[in-house]
Amino acid sequence: MSQHMPNAYAADDIPSTPGKFKSEKLPYIHRLRWYSPLSKLTFWSFLLLFLIFFFVIASPPTSSPSSSPPLDSSRRSLRTAAWGGLEWERRVRLSARIRGGTTPHRNNNLRNGLCVLVTGAAGFVGAHASMALKRRGDGVLGLDNFNDYYDQSLKRARQSQLERVGVFIVEGDINDSTLLQKLFDMVAFTHVMHFAAQAGVRYAMNNPDSYVHSNIAGLVSLLEACKFANPQPAFVWASSSSVYGLNSKVPFSERDRTDQPASLYAATKKAGEEITHSYNHIYGLSITGLRFFTVYGPWGRPDMAYFFFTKDILKGKQITIFEGPNHGTVARDFTYIDDIVKGCLGALDTTKKSTGSGGKKKGPAQYRIFNLGNTSPVGVLELVKVLEKLLKVKANKKILPMPRNGDVLYTHANITLAQREIGYKPTTDLHTGLKKFVRWYLSYYSDARKKGSW
Numbered sequence: 518m519s520q521h522m523p524n525a526y527a528a529d530d531i532p533s534t535p536g537k538f539k540s541e542k543l544p545y546i547h548r549l550r551w552y553s554p555l556s557k558l559t560f561w562s563f564l565l566l567f568l569i570f571f572f573v574i575a576s577p578p579t580s581s582p583s584s585s586p587p588l589d590s591s592r593r594s595l596r597t598a599a600w601g602g603l604e605w606e607r608r609v610r611l612s613a614r615i616r617g618g619t620t621p622h623r624n625n626n627l628r629n630g631l632c633v634l635v636t637g638a639a640g641f642v643g644a645h646a647s648m649a650l651k652r653r654g655d656g657v658l659g660l661d662n663f664n665d666y667y668d669q670s671l672k673r674a675r676q677s678q679l680e681r682v683g684v685f686i687v688e689g690d691i692n693d694s695t696l697l698q699k700l701f702d703m704v705a706f707t708h709v710m711h712f713a714a715q716a717g718v719r720y721a722m723n724n725p726d727s728y729v730h731s732n733i734a735g736l737v738s739l740l741e742a743c744k745f746a747n748p749q750p751a752f753v754w755a756s757s758s759s760v761y762g763l764n765s766k767v768p769f770s771e772r773d774r775t776d777q778p779a780s781l782y783a784a785t786k787k788a789g790e791e792i793t794h795s796y797n798h799i800y801g802l803s804i805t806g807l808r809f810f811t812v813y814g815p816w817g818r819p820d821m822a823y824f825f826f827t828k829d830i831l832k833g834k835q836i837t838i839f840e841g842p843n844h845g846t847v848a849r850d851f852t853y854i855d856d857i858v859k860g861c862l863g864a865l866d867t868t869k870k871s872t873g874s875g876g877k878k879k880g881p882a883q884y885r886i887f888n889l890g891n892t893s894p895v896g897v898l899e900l901v902k903v904l905e906k907l908l909k910v911k912a913n914k915k916i917l918p919m920p921r922n923g924d925v926l927y928t929h930a931n932i933t934l935a936q937r938e939i940g941y942k943p944t945t946d947l948h949t950g951l952k953k954f955v956r957w958y959l960s961y962y963s964d965a966r967k968k969g970s971w
């Protein structure tokens with residue numbers, strides 16, 4: 518039938534004479550006398566316009582390296598991530614195995630130990646939490662895209678530390694749903710501890726896309742995988758104190774409003790809280806969100822002020838300290854990493870099971886949000902004084918009014934709820950915590966092999 522169609526169609530189009538066909542049916546461009554200069558000009562103009570249109574629409578926007586923010590590295594790594602194969606599967610299963618038990622498979626009843634997928638495991642909090650879980654015997658599988666938001670060698674060094682205790686980090690992106698499905702098919706995770714995110718408050722002005730990619734799209738991709746997993750894992754994830762935004766009532770309580778974010782970063786974390794709520798409501802996922810307050814410590818993030826202040830003070834480079842209106846103090850409720858990790862484990866250990874399966878909710882599920890702070894804010898100037906003392910070097914300081922860059926003036930956590938529900942009790946003051954950080958920093962950066970110690 519289809520073979521006859523073109524002929525039938527062509528029969529209708531047969532011109533009465535070839536000449537008539539050419540003059541009446543061909544496009545305007547062909548009717549122009551080709552040899553006239555005007556027709557040539559029109560033809561080449563059309564061609565040029567078409568090519569310009571094609572290249573502008575089809576190619577990704579580019580700009581000069583000096584003016585453009587860094588590329589969204591998480592997307593890059595999504596394209597290049599390599600996973601799979603028998604050896605890879607063996608490592609995944611081994612890492613996820615609970616000590617003294619076997620890797621939990623579908624329908625297994627787990628009583629001893631947790632089996633946790635930790636996203637962002639090569640990151641600061643993710644690496645510490647993975648280490649603590651593994652050390653107490655839980656099964657831990659890491660997932661990280663090793664993007665280049667900050668020095669990748671630091672992430673690799675954290676990875677080697679984790680490998681030494683038996684934690685394998687799968688290299689891949691949380692947006693890679695095929696990879697996630699594969700992992701959930703291989704291992705029946707009891708919990709997902711989700712740290713993978715685009716962090717940093719001020720960087721959101723340079724690279725907004727990376728926040729949407731990781732903190733919104735990536736989160737949804739991971740929740741989708743959790744919703745279909747059978748059994749569904751309980752989901753514990755890192756929100757942020759930045760959701761309190763421009764609030765002036767302190768200390769910040771979980772009941773306070775969170776609808777005036779000061780940065781896109783904060784807005785994506787707030788959106789994450791709403792998104793996780795909807796997955797809890799529709800699919801019965803057990804959700805716990807942890808609002809971290811400026812976490813610091815050994816193996817920390819080089820984009821954070823305490824970290825790069827240390828580096829710059831040692832180099833004799835000028836540091837900029839922001840101040841509020843009328844020379845007001847800008848302060849943070851700096852929270853030491855070990856306290857945060859205890860909070861994370863407390864949250865994991867008190868989760869209730871998700872109630873859904875196969876994407877269907879079977880009953881109401883737990884939904885919680887906790888502040889994990891230190892409850893004693895310290896001014897940035899004071900932070901620098903402590904560093905000067907510990908480093909035995911005077912800082913070259915420049916005090917500037919805080920620019921409108923996403924920063925807020927003050928954070929202070931009320932932790933009553935976390936104390937009551939998950940036994941959270943921070944014990945490290947800023948001086949003690951920074952002392953441990955400085956000791957690690959000096960050892961890590963003075964050692965040519967960048968080993969440091971955990």
Ligand SMILES: O=C(O)[C@H]1O[C@H](OP(=O)(O)OP(=O)(O)OC[C@H]2O[C@@H](n3ccc(=O)[nH]c3=O)[C@H](O)[C@@H]2O)[C@H](O)[C@@H](O)[C@@H]1O
Nearest residue numbers: 716717757758759809810811821822837838839847897924
């Ligand atoms: O608690 C949180 O929710 C957030 O804590 C930090 O954000 P931030 O508190 O802004 O931490 P830093 O970037 O280390 O800044 C600490 C303080 O130093 C100040 N600062 C920063 C940079 C600088 O050059 N000068 C300066 O005075 C900031 O204004 C801020 O008060 C993290 O970077 C976020 O990822 C996290 O979510």
